[in-house]
Amino acid sequence: MRDNTDPADLSIIEEVSRLVGVPCSARTVRSILSAYGDTLEQAVVAFRVATGERNAGDLDCRFTMLPPDLDPYAVALANGLIEATDHPVGSLLAELHAGFPIGFSGIDFGVVGGFKKTWSFFPLDDLKPLSELVALESMPASAAGNLDLFTRYGVADKVSLVGIDYRHRSVNLYFGAAPASVFEPGALTSLLRESGLPAPSERLLRFATGAFGIYATLTWDSPKVQRITIAAMTDDPLSLPVTIEPDIEDFLKNSPYRTDGHQFVYAITVAPRGEYHKLQSYYRWRPQVETTLLVPDSQ
Template sequence: MSKKANIEGLYTALEEAAGLLDTACSRERMWPVLTAFQDVIGAVVFNTVAGDSLSFDFTTPLSDGDPYERALAHGLVEEIDHPVRALFADLRAHMPLQGYGVDYAVTGIFNKAYALFPMNRRQELASLADIASMPPGLAEHMGTFAAHGLDGKISAIAVDYASRTWNVYFNGLSAQHVERGALRALLADFGMPDPSEELLAFAEGSAALYPTFGWDSAKIDRVSFSRRTTDPVQLPAHVEPSLDKLARNAPYTYDGERIMVYAGVLAPDREYYKLATYHHLASAALDRVRSRN
């Protein structure tokens, strides 16, 4: 955003976005977060899951290290006694990283941190499975991922501290990856139910997918398919109206049309949608929001 982000302007935008969802945004809770990360905030994204709440993502530079460490140093989080805490340090020691990302709820809760690989150097399954602190889900499903053409497409790893889950992001999907038969076969191999016609149609236009695992389990909890767009009508029309409201009105700072990423999510017991709207674009983020190959 700048050498020192305009956090007053960012907080005002957060309040505006939260108001579109009728969600409270507490200055008392958010100001310590914004000041702690002020000198490293890069691209900024506003996120909502099914229109129920608001969080904001922002990128941080590789040179600043694991963002959880910065939050810890500022008293925003507590230390966690789990092997997953070593994952980002291990990734940086053994893999080429581009930078990091953070997902903070507007309630001041540190949700998730991301380790981002360069989009032109997406990673292979075996290299990541060899990382000592990598949770068991990757190795357990490595054969399935490879069989469906996902090897060499890993663009990020994320650790969700709030829900004790983690994600592996596969980017650069082709039309063959998301053809209906291929999607149904992939989801069946993941142990997921057959998706609705609506979600299947949405997934056919996706550029990325990411399964969610628990920290200590190899079971896939849910699978998300995402697509980049500047068109709010890309989301199925009947979906939560607040998503459409945010998509059409979220504040942003760059020229041109508002950039958004929709995600359709399949879990064993339900389907739902998520929306991310880009508020501020840093140069390093531009390649990460490109459309499907």
């Protein structure tokens, strides 16, 4: 097989890995870059660091705005990046792409853990109600089970993207154009309580006042919402009303970027064991990313 690895992409991934103190497996990264080849040339590239045991020892790399007709999971299977499975996680992406128009796709991989996730973005003028997505045979039953919950809080009408985590067998549902009301302290506290998750910290409540995004993590193994994440886009995370964790602060001050301005997404996730923080730093950017993530209410 021809090696389609972009030396520049490999070099910058190794540089960021050194920055965060993670030993990059060049062989692992090279195999992924080679598998997707030319489809990565115009991709938006971001790196993500996070606190907590779940995220220790790896650096996540995210390539998005891949061609809409690409099946990134099929590519991973064909190139031995992941093993085939009879679990519904292995059939969900094909059903999703066959049943709905896709604006573009994406992948996540770790410099240690290898291929992890796929991302399917709906066109901005054709976001999907969760009530349609739950009809997919391979969608976790927990999505339908929590449809009424998400509807009551006004977020179920417009799902902007679906993430599928093959390692952890979970699904992320991103709620686009979420109403400002869901980020208010009372509503957010109530949503987390009804989801069976811990009450938000004061730090999260302050942070949520400037947030743009909310998404939920669901699995096939439990009827409960596993995690709720609140996210904010900014060019200066230190200006956010939240104390930045030291490890993340070091990364944001030194992470490289290949654009005129540096863009970040900062997020706080509420999980059964508490909260953890994530910072996504964009290395290669396109202006459309901001519109895609913020999803104007008019759409």
